[in-house]
Amino acid sequence: MTKVLVFLLFILMNTMLICNSQLSPSYYDDTCPNVLSTIRTSIRQAVSRERRMAASIIRLHFHDCFVQGCDASILLSEEAVPDSERTALQNNNSARGFEVIDDAKVEVEKVCPGVVSCADILAVAARDASVAVGGPSWTIKLGRRDSTTSSRSEAEDNLPRFTNSLQELIDNFDEKNLNVRDLVALSGAHTIGQAQCVTYRGRIYDNTSDIDAGFASTRQRGCPNTVGDGDKNLAPLDLVTPNSFDNNYFKNLVQKKGLIASDQILFSGQETDSIVNEYSNDPAIFKADFANAMVKMGDISPRTGDNGIIRRVCSILA
Structure with missing residues (x-):
């Protein structure tokens, strides 16, 4: 049985290498x-x-x-x-x-x-x-x-879900062969973009949260504490420079100004704190790690050769 398992693992690894080697x-x-x-x-x-x-x-x-x-x-x-x-x-x-x-x-x-x-x-x-x-x-x-x-x-x-715990996020990324550093770096994409009220309402109205009080108050103005009321209202994930790809996202986390709970969980006295601190102090390291993580992510189970098609229209099978 052990020999069979070893053989199957060998075949799987070689298949993955062949698939990735076809990408160039x-x-x-x-x-x-x-x-x-x-x-x-x-x-x-x-x-x-x-x-x-x-x-x-x-x-x-x-x-x-x-x-x-x-x-x-x-x-x-x-x-x-x-x-x-x-x-x-x-x-x-x-x-x-x-x-x-x-x-x-x-x-x-x-x-x-x-x-x-x-x-x-x-x-x-x-x-x-x-x-x-x-x-x-x-x-x-x-x-x-x-x-x-x-x-x-x-x-x-x-x-991932905005309600995930840190361990759930780590496990989720690990299943895709992405490590903890990849998780934190890729989360940094939230330095741009916006989120809907429904995704951060629980955090800004949670009296037990360590969220910065002034930040919570500001966000509450556009997100009523009533389910269904303003659920789709938008707020920038990075209030400081919402349209620029920089490291302010990590500075926000250090200041307890992360908008979504699954973002702030990256800086909550756990194993990812040191990475968040590093990125908040050095934007060059963050950008380099983000680029590397995007390359790794792009290698997740690619279809090559006869294992897929070339769609003429991306939204349909044509």
Whole structure:
């Protein structure tokens, strides 16, 4: 039995190595040499129209990779598949930017039809969105294929929730081969973007919370303490520089001004405190770690070769 298990583990590891080895930064050099510049232009235009979109695109990539791997399954609409990830609790009425990826795909199809996957476009778009708001850049390995399926239940099981404890978050990331440092670095994406009242109401009205009193009072003005009243009202995750990718998110956590409980839990007298302190004091280290973590995240279970398709339209199976 032991020999069988060892053999199966050997096969699994080799399969993973083969899949990852098929991804390469130069994958489209011959088949679609202008793909990166085409995506970059499209994403820059989208972020120029709405700065918040940068956060939405990065989040979309994150939510894609944590479910079935980085396979563009989150982009499939309800009309395309009955089990769309878009309707999962963590995505419904909050995941956004689908039309931006669709638009980027249209532009890519003009220069090289049927060549570039939606999964690769989303991965590149996340990098370009980061750069557009002052965040880091990173080299993206390409060659992913698109999924033909989506899974609402898997999304609800795998995506983090704003009510998670630190250990639940650590375990969640560990299942994707992302370590504690990756968890803290990727959480730093919340230095841009906004959150709905329903996700932070419990924290700002919790009398037992260690939240900064002035910060809580400010946030309460736009988030009534009544379920259903103002649930979708938005507040910036970083009140100081909400549209710039910097390390203020971590400075906020140190000052007990984290908007969402699952953010503040990263600085609550536990093992992640030292990383938060490091990032709050050194933005260069944070940006470098964020870039490295995004590369690791982009390697989660990629579909390659015959294990996927190239969708001509990202939201449907075509």
